[in-house]
Amino acid sequence: MTNSTIGLRDLVSLEEGAAHFHLQGPLHVVPDSDTTGDVRVNDTEPSNPAADTERDDFWTSRRELAHVRDFARSRRAAPWAVLGCVLARVVAHVEPFVTLPPIVGGDASLNLFLGLVGPSGGGKGAAEAAAQDAVRYTRDPDTSPVEAGVGSGEGIAHTYLRYVPGRKGEPGSVEQHATRALFRAPEVDTLAALKGRQGSTLLPKLRDAWIGDSLGFAYADVTRRLDLQAHQYRLCLIVGIQPTRAGILLDDADGGTPQRFLWLPTMDANVPEQAPCEPPPIDWHMPPLTKASVSPTGRRNLPVCDTARTAIDQAAVARHQGRVHALNGHALLCRLKTAAALALLNGRAAVTDDDWSLAGTVIAVSDTTRAGVIRSLAARGEATTIARGKAEGLRSVVADETKNEHTTQRVSRLIMRNLGGEWTTRSDVWKSVASRDRHVFDDAWERLLAAGLIQGEDMDHNGPAGTKYRRRDAAA
Numbered sequence: 001m002t003n004s005t006i007g008l009r010d011l012v013s014l015e016e017g018a019a020h021f022h023l024q025g026p027l028h029v030v031p032d033s034d035t036t037g038d039v040r041v042n043d044t045e046p047s048n049p050a051a052d053t054e055r056d057d058f059w060t061s062r063r064e065l066a067h068v069r070d071f072a073r074s075r076r077a078a079p080w081a082v083l084g085c086v087l088a089r090v091v092a093h094v095e096p097f098v099t100l101p102p103i104v105g106g107d108a109s110l111n112l113f114l115g116l117v118g119p120s121g122g123g124k125g126a127a128e129a130a131a132q133d134a135v136r137y138t139r140d141p142d143t144s145p146v147e148a149g150v151g152s153g154e155g156i157a158h159t160y161l162r163y164v165p166g167r168k169g170e171p172g173s174v175e176q177h178a179t180r181a182l183f184r185a186p187e188v189d190t191l192a193a194l195k196g197r198q199g200s201t202l203l204p205k206l207r208d209a210w211i212g213d214s215l216g217f218a219y220a221d222v223t224r225r226l227d228l229q230a231h232q233y234r235l236c237l238i239v240g241i242q243p244t245r246a247g248i249l250l251d252d253a254d255g256g257t258p259q260r261f262l263w264l265p266t267m268d269a270n271v272p273e274q275a276p277c278e279p280p281p282i283d284w285h286m287p288p289l290t291k292a293s294v295s296p297t298g299r300r301n302l303p304v305c306d307t308a309r310t311a312i313d314q315a316a317v318a319r320h321q322g323r324v325h326a327l328n329g330h331a332l333l334c335r336l337k338t339a340a341a342l343a344l345l346n347g348r349a350a351v352t353d354d355d356w357s358l359a360g361t362v363i364a365v366s367d368t369t370r371a372g373v374i375r376s377l378a379a380r381g382e383a384t385t386i387a388r389g390k391a392e393g394l395r396s397v398v399a400d401e402t403k404n405e406h407t408t409q410r411v412s413r414l415i416m417r418n419l420g421g422e423w424t425t426r427s428d429v430w431k432s433v434a435s436r437d438r439h440v441f442d443d444a445w446e447r448l449l450a451a452g453l454i455q456g457e458d459m460d461h462n463g464p465a466g467t468k469y470r471r472r473d474a475a476a
Helices: 008-015 063-074 079-092 124-134 154-159 188-195 202-211 306-320 326-345 353-418 426-431 435-450
Strands: 029-031 039-041 113-117 146-149 161-164 173-176 180-185 234-241 261-265 454-456 468-471
Touching: 063 079, 063 124, 079 113, 079 124, 079 180, 079 234, 079 261, 079 326, 079 353, 113 124, 113 353, 124 234, 154 161, 154 180, 154 202, 180 188, 188 202, 188 234, 202 234, 261 326, 261 353, 306 326, 306 353, 326 353, 353 435, 426 435, 435 454
Parallel strands: 113 234, 113 261, 146 180, 180 234
Antiparallel strands: 029 039, 161 173, 454 468
């Protein structure tokens, strides 16, 4: 399966633990307690996911988390969805020179992707609105990130760069007019429509953006040749996802697209009957973050706790040894991004053990939500297959019945032609019918008898062997 495209059927079987690729439970790759140094993967699903997403210990662990939950419920929005939007907005305010350290490979971007999962009218817009009002991210509008809708892959760079024509015959130049942006796609169908365009590069470019890779195209036209360098932009993305419309993301699992998203529910199974009073918004203060003077790139890597480093390193070893599927490679990076976002929300510029632990809870909710989406798609596909099969079966039955009816009528006409004024046996008439049509002879004969078109020698019904018949109109 590593060399083929992963489809929905594969995701369902993987979710059930039939393969090495885990899309369901929280992925924690940690050393075993024994001395073998092996790696184990926890991919168990809570028995009651709806109840499990309450997680009171998570929400009460920090003042800002409790505030997000209370504010969300005062607005009748889902706390997990609101938290995801808050984290995306916080990260979108951070300059792109702030990165995660190169634990595996090179520096990693903080860029965060969020999927708000719920039915149509299920609270995706409410979650975004509540997240915008729950926190005062800045008092200076000029320092806010650009907010934009998702367009083509080529268009992403235009959000940050523009071509400036030269004056008086001088060559033009490209200037960066924005460093931070929050992209939104209220409906995942928007991504599907954009991906469906001929030559679309949207999903590959989004995957690059999540890592922080360079974004650009080698156009011959210099006015369109916008080369957005690695880690020179902050890009956060919020997508509204109806479960049965999520195929656009899940079908791209072999490219790693769904693994890059936090999947958080817009429905709150624990919603209180009485909405709590709305708390006043809280102020978020960006921790001191400046470019590193000692780094050639000027990037500032956030310190990361040893617990997270060890888990990520062990997962990398396991992937090299084939003990964890390579497509799980983004799971711990997604968790590390979430931990960094929680730290920044807490006003700190370092990932601690506590941040890492809290991020594990968010990832567990994300994995449970994504597993539910996979099951919804699978159930819909199964229902569609059954309905299609019934329709095909009905069409086949109708076609067979129509064909038999035509054959029966044709044989009935043949019988009437072969029955003249002279008496003859049923067996002789049967022999006059082609072998390919004899399977309907009995039906045709019974119909003719019932209609009174055939007369028996001594009776008007199908008599014993040797009885002779003729057409009734021949007796007139």
